[in-house]
Amino acid sequence: MNLKRNSYLEAYLNAYPENEQLISVFKFFSEYADSDSDLEAIVGGILRNSLDEVIDMPRTNRYSIEELEKTEKTYIGTKVEIVFRDTFGLEKGRKLDLLIGEKDVDVKNTIGSNWTIPSEAVDEICILLLSNDRKSSFQFGLLICRDRVLNKGKNRDGKRTISKEGKNEILWLVKDGQLPRNFFLHxxxxxxxxxxxxxxxxxxxxxxxxxxxxxxxxxxxxxxxxxxxxxxxxxxxxxxxxxxxxxxxxxxxxxxxxxxxxxxxxxxxxxxxxxxxxxxxxx
Missing domain, CATH: 1.10.10.10 (Winged helix-like DNA-binding domain superfamily/Winged helix DNA-binding domain)
Known part of the structure; x- marks a missing residue:
């Protein structure tokens, strides 16, 4: 792990010492690739492939998320989880999406501006993935979704979003990543x-x-x-x-x-x- 990563982790732990359990998960991903740019390329590829498979241009002639049905947009999160787990060679979790070491970790993906956290993921480690196809950008971070980082309101499914203050607690692996461009969209x-x-x-x-x-x-x-x-x-x-x-x-x-x-x-x-x-x- 490079000096820049070490100094970032040190500063993060000084601010949030109670989040120390995130470090082993952070190190798993940062040490998986030879460099930060390689990790960015790997995760960007996961998101790009997942979006493209759901859009399914070869069979539908569509090329944008906006053309998807509501149920298809919902499926993007499931597709990302599957491709993510397979790419990093991880096993399914005992109660959440995957296992990293002995830790159960949930994968939360959004194509919007926030993540929705179900009750079973509260107080658990979550991998946060956000992709913006229009801007060709993505984010990849870690967060323990404690009550303090979540907004109080719930949607009809009982899920809560991450608060503005809670987003400051995200441990970033890739904060401003370049999502491979959706060629036909642009x-x-x-x-x-x-x-x-x-x-x-x-x-x-x-x-x-x-x-x-x-x-x-x-x-x-x-x-x-x-x-x-x-x-x-x-x-x-x-x-x-x-x-x-x-x-x-x-x-x-x-x-x-x-x-x-x-x-x-x-x-x-x-x-x-x-x-x-x-x-x-x-x-």
Whole structure:
């Protein structure tokens, strides 16, 4: 753990000594990745993939949270919990969402501005995740949801929100994270049509990679654009997007290939996994 993290923890414990049990959970996540930027990329990827799976663009042609039904928006939290637990290799908790060491921890996700805390999570450690698709930002923190940090009022389900003062008690792992961009949400109509209107999946993918050079492109986005079950074939050679782009002096690197990943890291990309592709000029 770096000196910046240590000094942050020291200051936090000086202010909230009774929250010492958060430290082991904090260290689990901060030591999971090689750097803060890698942790940001991992958690940002969890949120991005979860949102994209619920939006389900390949089958629905939707690309924004606003287009979801109310029940689908509710399911985002469940999807985030499942992907989060799987990504970090954690087991389900005895009474809450997951186990970290011997501690039961709940996962609370929101696409709004606050979290709703059920009665069973009061006095328990909660992982707080907040994503803002419009601003391409997210937050990731820890909080013991004691009565003092919660607003008094309850909703119809008996859940309470975190108070303004309570938010000051959050132990942040990523306070101002960059959520991988929802490409089609932020595209103009002309660019969206240019990428999506061609009939061939290879052509659509070539248009996507050409338009977003030197940016991490997630596997889910590739699937959305290809709109075919064998979408990976539309990237490879033999008539795929790679062949089309090679004629323009561009190449597509994949995080699942050892040589490609090494090239991407040399170019300064962090948090690259098998889920990522990047289009770069051929060197």
């Amino acid at each position: 595209l103009g109509d002309d660019d969206r049509r240019e990428i999506l209107e061609p009939k061939g999946g290879s052509t659509r993918l070539a248009n996507l990679f050409r338009r977003f050079q030197n940016e991490l492109i997630g596997r889910r986005l590739v699937e959305c654009v290809a709109q075919q079950k064998d979408y990976m074939k539309r990237i490879r050679g033999n008539g795929g997007a790679r062949d089309i782009l090679a004629l323009e002096g561009l190449t597509v690197l994949w995080g699942g290939n050892r040589e490609d990943k090494a090239k991407l890291e040399k170019l300064g990309f962090t948090g690259v996994t098998t889920e990522h592709f990047v289009c770069v000029p051929e060197s």
